[in-house]
Amino acid sequence: MESRGAELSGTLLERRYRIDTMIARGGMSSVYLGLDTRLERPVAIKVMDSRLSGDRSFLDRLEREARTAARLHHPSVVGVYDQGVDHREDGELAYLVMEYIEGGTLRDVLHERGELPIPLALSVLEPILAALAAAHEAALVHRDIKPENVLIGRGGTVKVGDFGLVKAIAGAGTTSDSVILGTVAYLAPEQVATGAADARSDVYSAGLVLFEMLTGTPPYTGDTALSVAYRHVNNDVPAPSTLRQGIPAELDELVVRATRRDPSVRPADATAFLNELRRVRTSLGIHPVPIPVPPSKVAAKLPSYKPARDDDPPTEQITAIRDYTDGPTVVKPRVPTSAGPMGTRTMNRSDLPAMAQRQPAGDPAPEDAAPRPSKRDRERARGRRLALIWSVVITVLVAGVGGTAWWLASGRFAEVPQLIGQSLTKAQERLRAVDLVAKVVHEPHDEVPIDEVIRSDPQSGSKVLRGNEVALVVSTGLPEVPQVVAGASLADAERAIKEAKLQPARNASADDYSAEVPEGMVLKLVPGPGTKLKVGAAVTVALSKGRPPVPVPSIAGMTKEAAYAELRRLGFEPEDGGQDFSAEYEAGRVAKTDPPAGTKLDPKSSRRVKVMLSNAVTVPNVTNQRAKDAAKALREKGLDVEIQHLIPGRDDGTVINQSASPGTRVRPGTKIVLTCLF
Known part of the structure; x- marks a missing residue:
């Protein structure tokens, strides 16, 4: 791989796609900084190992997974731009073209800082879970969440890469059901035992990443990959507070729940994990903080990006970097040797049972430099050895029978210690000390303090x-109106109020009209949500009485057509x-309406409004006309x-006066007196 790189x-x-500089290498692929010459933008190019590039099933699976990953449009997901196979004389090269993130990885931050401050750890985990939540909603499981696959770019942006890659590799002919594929330090137990993976497997891996950010080390270490994998299957991940003091109990519990060996008791997916993380962060009063950007170790040596021409200077090369883990990393992760193998790799699942029986070999006994003993001395020594062996055998048998009897009678059982009044953390420690597992159930209480x-x-x-x-039924303090x-x-x-250990109540006087809330539906709770009350206190449910009564509008003076249109607009x-x-x-x-303007009509009653038109007669001006x-x-x-x-004397004189002034409105049939001079 090095020479080919x-x-x-x-x-x-x-x-x-022009390949410029190698920036990362793992067991299954190498990552290069390159240039999309068509769009003239820098890209990260992941070139697959030749063993995979020649596998048709892998190429088909890679194409499907790349399409799926490319549909993930989320600010915390590394964008997948393209996928293809380059046909060369020396073989085919399968590759992925991805968004280039200038910066580093979470692994670089951990190497530089060790354990992270709690606000920083939560600020990093939140976008990781947001990216996984988008993937899980699209029915896509990552399968290889680890610090190397978490990129941190300019401005402290956090992005997750390599979606679907492990699934594509798992579909290749180079693997089988008996092979474990992944990064053992972060594999869920079900991935080790059966190869099965779902959203809860990503939750487990994300929980381990949070553990490492809080403590500076993964929970399991070992000299071989199989020894680490074996511990995932057979050991419970400890609470981070066992390695670092000052971690709140709520955060401890969150890590332990996310990393339970039984997938059914973990958060169902990344969305559920993210919601629990935000709830814990809010309850602890922890605010997001800026995320430090690791210095890019290739930025200073990047080639200038411009269209490639024949007269371009040769691309500067950086010395090949050994032992990279898979993932679009930009700097070399320096994993402590005690952490065991960290990269994505394959292992035989059939080797796991042997790990339970394997014991380290003792040092060979030094050779005896004394003279060879006589035959009589050898026979006496042999007799003593036989007597000793039989004594040991009898002792072991007696101890075995006694131990078995003790185990069957009482050794299998543990006594539940005194837990009432203890803090959640202390109670969990007491249960672990007697080989029991704590299942935490929260419940409000008037008098018992929170987390007791x-x-x-x-x-x-x-x-x-x-x-x-x-x-463990743990107090959440006074119940809150939901x-x-x-x-x-x-x-x-009513169900939500009862679940909050409060009592729902009805009071018709609290009901009110609402233009938005349909009649009979909940309008509000009294007192409002978030109010702390004693257990069993009443919470009044106010219902909507439907749309409020609407007053008849004033339409006097309008034409008939305009008046009808206005009434219909208002629902009359x-x-x-x-x-x-x-x-x-x-x-x-x-002239007027019936009911009169301003009368409020209940929408449930008749909404008819009678419109009466004016019949007034406007008196014309007839002065100076003949009678x-x-x-x-x-x-x-x-x-x-x-x-x-x-x-008197003439019948048709000229009108000099009229009893109603011109323009006056009078009732029909009103008498108008005309005065003439003659």
């Missing part, structure tokens, strides 16, 4: 098979109410007419 520098893959044991099941003094669970969203059903609200049903006189509005305009013409004009308006002459 040097040969690849300057190579153009499929006439597009209220009771246990079985109770203290009970005999329990070693390795069994003991339920968060119930507006629009929830009454049954759901307009209908013809006939005519009515109004001195304010001319004929044909709305007969003026009278005719008024009668055509529906008015009555009376003509008076100041000087």
Whole structure:
């Protein structure tokens, strides 16, 4: 791989991707800094080992997994740009083209700092879990979460890489059901035992990464990969506080739950783990902090990125770097030798049982430099050895029978210690000391302080098979009114209140109208969510009475068409109410409504509104007209007419005055008196 890595520098893959500098190497692949000559952007190019590149099943699986990973559009996921196979005279090269992250990996941060401050560890883990949550939602399992696959770039951005790569490698003909594939320091027990992996396997690995960030070391170390794998299957991950003081009990419990050997008791997926992490961080009052960016060890030697030409200077090469673990790393991880093999690798699963029986060989006894003993001395020594052997055999048999009897009678059982009133951390330590497993159940309590044991099941003094669970009911303090969203059903609200150890209550006077919440659905809780109450205290559930009554609008003076449109817009049903006189509005305009404007109508009752139009007659100006013409004009308006002459003698004089001023609105049939001079 080293010589071939040097040969690849300057190579153009499929006439597009130029390989420049090797920046990481593992057992299955090498990673190069390169250039997409078409888009003129730097990229990370992962070139697979030749053993994999020649495997058709691997290439098919790699293409499928690359497509799936490329669909993960998330700010905490390393982008996958392309995948392909470059056909060369010396063989095929399968490769992935990925987003280049200038910076380093979480492994570099751990090497530089050792254990991380708690706020920093949580700030790093949160985007890791966010990336895994996006993958799990897309039904994609990473299978190889480790610090080397967590990249930290400019601005402290955290990204997870190598999605789907282990699954692609596992599908190649070079592996089988009897082979363990992955990074043993972070493999879940089910991956070691059966090869099965799901979202909970990623949760386990992420929990181990959090353990290492908090303590500066993985939980299991060993001289061989199999010895580490064996411990994953047969040992419980200890609480981080056993290696580092000052870790809060809530964080201890979170790590222990995420790394349980039984997948069913871990958080169901990364989303659930992320929610629990945020809850713990909030309860501890820990705020996110800036994430330090590891210095890039290749940045100073990067080639200038410009389109490749014949007159370009040769790409500068960096000396090949040995013993890299898989992953798009940019610097060499310096793993302590005591941590055991850390890289992605394959191992025979059939070798695991032998680990349980393997014992380290003792040093050979020194040779006897004394003269050879006589035959008589040898016979006496042989007799003494036989007597000693029989004594040992009899002692072992007696001890074995006695030990077996003790084990069958009482040795298999452990007595549950006194736990009530103990802190959660202390109670867990007491159970571990007698080979029992704590199952934590939280419950509110009026008097018992937070994180103190209220009771246990079985109770203290009970005999329990070693390795069994003991339920620790731990106080969360005073219960809080739960968060119930507006629009929830009454049954759901009452259930949530009861689960919070409070008592739901109804009070019709608390109900109110709402334009958003449907009638009969929850409007609010009284007191509001987050309020601390005593156990069993009442919480009133206020329901919506539906849409509030709407007042009839004022539409007087509008035309009939405009008035009808406005009523319909507000949800009313307009209908013809006939005519009515109004001195304010001319004929044909709305005079009034029934019910009157401002009347509030309940949406559940009738929403009909009668619209009455004005029948007022506007008196025209008839002065200076001849009496007969003026009278005719008024009668055509529906008015009555009376003509008076100041000087009798003529029947058709000129109108000099009218009893109703021009423009006055009067009722139909009103008498208008016209005064003429003659």
